[in-house]
Amino acid sequence: MTESQTATTHFCARVVGPLLIIVGAIVLARFNDMVLLIPGILGNGPLTFITGVFTLICGLTLFAAHHHWTSPPAIAITLLAVLTIIRGVTLLFAPSFLTGLVHTFLNLGPGALIAGAVALIIGAWLTFVGWFAKRAV
16 A cells, blocks of 8 residues: 555544444434434435435545555555445435335344444444554555
C-alpha cells in the first residue's frame, strides 16, 4: 500500500470509526425506539427518498475517496462504502423491499442488537486504526 493510500485509509478510519461507535451505541441504548423509528422513516415516501439520496451521496463519496483492498482496515472501509451505495440505491429504487427486510430483521429480536454490537466493535477497531495505531507503509 502506498503512503497516500495509507493516509487515506487512516483519514477514513478517523471518520467512519467514531460514526460506527456512535450509531452502534445508539442502537444498543435506544433499541426500543429504533423498532418504531426505522419503520416510521421507511413508511414516509419523501423522507425515504431524501434519505436514499443522502445515503447514496455518502457512499459514493467514501468510495471515491477510498477504494483500496490492500489491508484489513482498507477492506472494511471500502466494503462499508459499497454497502452504503447499495443501501442508498435500494432506498431510491426499492424502498418496499428494504421495508420488508427491516421488518423481518427487527422482529428477529437480538438481530438488531447484534448488529449494533458489531457496529460498535468495528467502529472501535477503525477508531483505533485511524487515531492511535502506528502507520505502517
